[in-house]
Amino acid sequence: MCDLGRVLRLDARRSALLFAVPVLAAIGVAAAWRTLIPGVAYWDDAVMAVSASARVLGPAAAAFAAWVGMRERRLDYLRGLTVRSPATGPLLDLALLTATTLAAYGLVTVVIAGQTVLREEAGRLRPLGLLVGAATLLLYVVSGYLAGRLLPRPLIVPATAVAAALWAWLRHDGHSWWRLLPPADLGHVELFTYPRTGVLAHQVLWSLSLSTALVLGYVLAAGRRELSTLPLAVPLATALVVAAVSTKRLHDYDGAAVLPSPTGLACREWPLTVCVHPALRTALPSLVAEVTPLAARLTGTPGAFIRVEQRPAHEPVSIEGGVAHIHLSDLANGYEQRVEDEIRGGLVDERACADPRRARSAAYTLMVNAWLLDHEPQNAPGTAAARRFASWDEQQRRAWLRLHFADYRRCALVESHFR
Template sequence: MSELGRVLRQDARRTALLVAVPVLAVVGCLAAWPALTPGVAYWDDSIVAMLTAARLVGPAAAALAAWAAVRERSLDFLRDLTTRSPATAGLLDLLLLASAAVVAFTAVALVVAAETLTRQEAGRASPLGPLAGASALVLHVVAGYLAGRVLPRRATPFLVLAAAAPWALLRQPGRSWWSMLPPGVYDRVGLFTGLRSEVLADQTVWSLGLTAALVLGYAAWLDRRRALVPPLALALLTVGVATVRLHTSGDRVVDPAPTELTCQVWPLEVCVHPALREALPALTAAFTPLASRLNGTPGAFTRVEQRPAREPAGVAGGVAAVRLEDALTFGYADRAVRQILDGLAARPCTAPGAGQYRALVDAWLAGAVPPPVPDAATARRFASWSEERRRDWLRGHYADYRTCALDASSFPAREPSLDHVLGVRKPVRIEVPRVPVSAVVNRPAPRPAAPPADGTPSRIRRTAHPRGHGGTPRPTVPARRSQAPAPPTPAASASWEDEVQ
């Protein structure tokens, strides 16, 4: 076995390393768990939880490394007896302490990943997130250890903890670009957004560059070797470039992320973010009664889609857009229904007393308990209607409901006619005036003349006129005798009056 292997085995048996791994792992899990969104398995949110754990574990890791450096300072005279470089012992301690910190952070990352995998996760797991957290944690270990080597006092671990804690706790996300310096401070990543890979990469480069600069500077200070100056300058240059990139990016750590929605198509098509697929049954049960009651009105919809928080909610083109919280707290389905109802209103109710009638209709549409209103008679009348009558009424009064023009007269006591609901105009009835019998002239048909004795028809009679051409007598038509009209009989008058009526 080589000399380096024997030294590593001996140093690994020391108490500092045995204490570091479990302590840092427990602290990391306690710090990461509150950062997870309850009920949501989103990989970007899980990465933020890992970075939060690294940020809060960093001061503890730095103080523990400073304590190990102060504790091992008394053994330097034994290490100086060897032919190794004076910086070798410190570098070996740094290697072991950094390895212990990385092992503890790996345990935290595995716990967070396992918690995400136990549910139906969504999003994309980026390896840059754990890498940025591990590099920031190693930076804390190196800085704390070197502080203990430079200032070997018993109070040094407490001073290191007091210096590192404000950097981790007092910075607020989104306030300044300082919050993006490792370890970065993040808010919860909202749905339909994702962490910027460029920011995570710059943070990783910044942490590794500063770690390399500290180690090279410490080795150059102990060994007095000029060969370490160019790598040190390169490390500092890398830190400067990463700092400029973080500064130019501002405080924007997330970008909109295109997401394919997960849908449930029966009995109503409801689509949400894949991280909220567990909410589909409850949302479908809440939206279906509202969709059926709005059927036949301009506000009808057959599809519900979850939209990002930056987009408004409402109904357009048969699609209802809603916004859901990342954390599915109690009553999220009712709040989503309320968003649709608010989107149906064209303007708020500003007239005194006008909002009470819309509140009655809103309570019925949402399936909620009707609120107490000043016009109790109208409320009782509307409550006594059947479901079918309410739907017919809404089709005829939807415009008034949307513009907050409802009043007590909009809720009639009698059943509305189907023609009024459908907007069909009734045909105009034309009444013919009755004609009096006295104004009617009764003209009975003339009586036929008596037939002649010889059987000749009455209309054609042979007379002794001169013979026509060929000796044939010409028929003559008898002249019509004028007769005075006979007075109408009572029976004829009665039958005529009945016919006129």
């Protein structure tokens, strides 16, 4: 009875794993927050940020699981005093470790979802994206715990953390199918896109099947004298087949993990029509205030516009038919100036301005740009033409631009244009 009590106290001591929840949750929140698009409350981006937190939270959970596995392995002689299967204790450890890690992941999800709800959210929640991160963390926990049990040495904990981190970060860049294996590196799910449902589903199956195969393989090895081989061999083989099929399907996607999303625009109509992705609607007042003076100065020129419209990143920035097409990927500080710069970039021929033979003309173009964007002119030419332009009032400059807009656009301004 005394030995049995020692075993029961050993099992009860595992409740201390719950104290790891806030530490793991803090790591996951920091990782997820860093991957959010600044200033954007977009559900697909939020879900992918939560899932991507597994890239940092996973190695930490694997190292913690390896430490638990190493420590519990050294106390196996106490469990040998009972008639329970030798796999019972490790399975209970895995269950508690999984509950601990998923509880931390749940807190990460609550924090990121909460900040999305409290802002002007857009899109819709995709629970399958959240399951990808949970299944990935399960695989990390199983791998780390089994590593600690099979190699109960102090160095196994940092070695597990390094190996898990390398698995996550060696596939950080690139567009091949390899980066789709969990923990996938999908980066930001940009506005006007959403993750493929098939990719998410096969990522979940890949992680769950490998976790199942590892657990069944360990149970089969640990209880080979007490257990029949066939009841475990069949689900083990099934799990390996599912993992192989999921790998093949992820390979078939060839790195294409997102699709275009037919999303409507949120608009503000007065005094200028500005339309952006619904996740960016909070930026409408400041954007209208910022681009209205630019639109007024371009009135009467071929570059005039009465509407500003955000387009997906793969479409070019242009000004056509009175509509200025822009890209606005986030609302980080200075986004208003970036929009103005994009519109200005659609006015001039950048290749012509980059010609070294047109250095003086390019300087005149920059001088005009500074006026259009209400910036202080930088390195303005010290010529009579520059001084004359600086002395003109607003109406004179607008009249001059209507007359010489073609040369401004071609970066072909010379001294005589300012007489």
